[in-house]
Amino acid sequence: MMRMIILFILIGNFGYAQTTIKGNIYDKKGYPIANANILINNKATQDIISYSTSDEKGMYSLNFNVDQKEIDIQISSIDFETVIETLKNENQKKDFALQDKVFELKEVVIKSSPITQRGDTINYTVNSFSKEQDRSIADVLKRMPGIEILSDGKVLYQGKPINKYYIEGLDLLEGKYNLANDNLSYKAVSQVQILENHQAVKLLDSLKFSDDAALNIKLKKDYTFTGQAKLGVGTAPFLWDINVTPMLFTKKRQVLVSYQANNTGNNIASQLKTLTIDDLLSQFESSNEKTNWLSIQKLSNPNFSEKRWLDNNINLLSINCLQKMKNDYELRLNFSYLNDNQRQEGSTNTRFITQNNTVNLLEENSNLYATNLVQTNITIHKNSKKKYFKNSLDFEGNWDLQRGFIDAGNQNLTQNVRSEYLKVSNSHKSIFGIGNQLLTFNSYVGYNKTPQKLKVNPGQFEEILNNSNPYEQVTQAVDLKTFYTNNSFSLTKGIYQFTFEPKIGFQLENQNLNSQIVTTSNVPLGGDLSNNLDWMRSKIYFDLLTQYQKNKWHLDLTTPINMQTYAINDKPLQRKSNFNTATFEPRLSIVYDLNSYWKINSTVSFNNQFGTINQLHYAYILQNYRSIQKIDAPLPQIFNQNKSLGFGYRNPLKALFWNIAYTNTKSTNNLQYDTQILANGSTEIKAIEQKNTVFGQNISSRINKQFNELKTNVTLNFGYSLAEAQQILNANTTTIKNKSWNLGNKIDIDIVKGINIEYESRMNFSKNKIQETYNPLIIQQNHLLNLNCNRFENQIFIVKSEYIKNNLFSEDSKNVFLDFIYRYTIKKKKIDFEFQVNNIFNNSTFKTVSISDFSYIETNFNLRPRQALIKVIFAL
Known part of the structure; x- marks a missing residue:
């Protein structure tokens, strides 16, 4: 059969006479043109029949079979005009002389993609x-x-x-x-x-x-020495702003040293806040954070820029060094010292809403906060493809002072809190190979203590603390000491698309809580007014992490089994509690890449949360002048169910990013808290063993697009949250629902060359429902508009405006802020001279409302006055 097909093809080909066209191709001076392109086209259809190129001598030759009387021949070559002629379909020799061609190149602008x-x-x-x-x-x-x-x-x-x-x-x-x-x-x-x-x-x-x-x-x-040095002075009252921050970055060494100080409302303390989850401590239930048992009555901070309301006097010193050593090891030192003094002036109008009545409380507040903080970290780190090693030694010391004065109309109160926190800890993680698998060892050991003392004058809670008689002063002292360790071994093994990591670990937490209440008689009160609590918690856990990766699917399943033991004992009160339990807390996470743009992720998790020592103490602790708490109840237990679903889209080439996420939570508690709201607004909190459930839902979305041609960046965001729970208020069980919505947008656009506008708005809606009664809708909105003009060489003018409106339960509040900045730059010497005036309209107060489960708090907060500064900024 194949032979027959070949025969028919040959017969068909020989049905036409074979034509040969050959010749020479040269330029106008007679020089041969090599590599010229020669095409034979069907004259009727312009299909290509044959193709060839000229050799070094400019010669060409083509053979073809076609049933046409005439054909078209096309000769083309770079730098020469293209020639097209019609020839008879017959054997012939044809030479071509090509004419030179002049190319006029268009202007080409090369733009790199952002x-x-x-x-x-x-x-x-x-x-x-x-x-x-x-x-x-x-x-x-x-x-x-x-x-x-x-x-x-x-x-x-x-x-x-x-x-x-x-x-x-x-x-x-x-x-x-x-x-x-x-x-x-x-x-x-x-x-x-x-x-x-x-x-x-x-x-x-x-x-x-x-x-x-x-x-x-x-x-x-590769070698970068940079940073800044800034000196600013101003008035209303005398102001200063200092920042000296040199930085050095090389391939083997990095150094960042910073000294900053100001009283202009710039909260540089935020620069010492840890914002990422450490790869070691994220795996542990670490008890190394400071617990604030006692506090003065604070004002709610406004929900806009701190620079408009923060009355501060702050100093910060930070030294950070990293040195690469032999064998891929790194040595890092981080040291920071912070001295921060802040003042708050304002008033609060609190409305406590219960099922049967409403309690109103009006207070004038004047507060002082002083903080001294020292942090030191020394880390040795190796992170190579063959071995991982990390050991960190940490020390932290924190000395806080809080003072407050309250005018409550019928009485004046003073509050003082002294609080210390000392911590030393060491964390270690190492990974190394054993055969075809990896062995991981994690260890954390830490010790901390937190002595705190609160004094309130005159004394409060007379019925509990002084036989219902008024008295001059009450002092609450709390001292907590904590030892905590967490150690684990795990083995990591990859089998095809699966990774298995079984882990076994042990946690131990030992805490001792001592608290005393002393009244004017200076005699510590005994009975249920003094805690001497020993807390021992241990946990043995087994966990199997299973990961599956194939093509677009990524599955992550953890199946931990925990065996926990609690031993709680207060000998003077003769109160003891022992608790043992085994829990299974699985978590499944699925990520699916639809394509290079779309991603879907979903998570389902179940976990048990048990109470901490500040949620279980058998004697009273005076938390602040308005709140006293005793939790003589079983150990708090919460079973959490969390579900989430998210979609993400990102197209870097089109500069378009979008994400949306939905979460659903359900928490079942074994305890219900009975809050007694007294006539003066004070609260007493007691725990009752009663099962209850808290429901929560949240949805959020954000879309961000950069329009390069329009030099415009646009962001839109949306959020909605719903929480539903039961509370016991004044012995009545009450169902409470809190709803909130937020909308926002941000636009950054260059109107013309040298003029840029930034606009941002945020709107928040909050609503509270107790039983079947809806309370007033709270609407808060912020609008910011900045105009930046640099049409004049080496100069820039910046006008910042902000409009804030809040509807309160007594009246609506509106504020308009305006700032002006002028900056002149000497580019050769990298020096900026800057003059700025903030709060030009001299707004003095700001009113806002916050919502809790059973209260509305309207805060009248004193703002920073109009202030002018002159700054000189050197680029290092």
């Missing part, structure tokens, strides 16, 4: 997003699509916090990246990289999948 993607790395070109008014890299980050900076400086990517912040691939600041974000000049940075699916431990990179993202700062030079 966002590029290579694998799991998204690169943002800093110069494409920077504006003339910018100074730090944080100023530029807020314009990058997909990246969001919260009010505390935390960086989110696609709605989730980043898990690491690197500078040239090194983790200098261990989560305290505000120090770099607020002080690193954007001009020293070439790119900001988002590392998607970032596994911080290189040894686990091919074994354990991560859905988190990290941020990496790419500098322009």
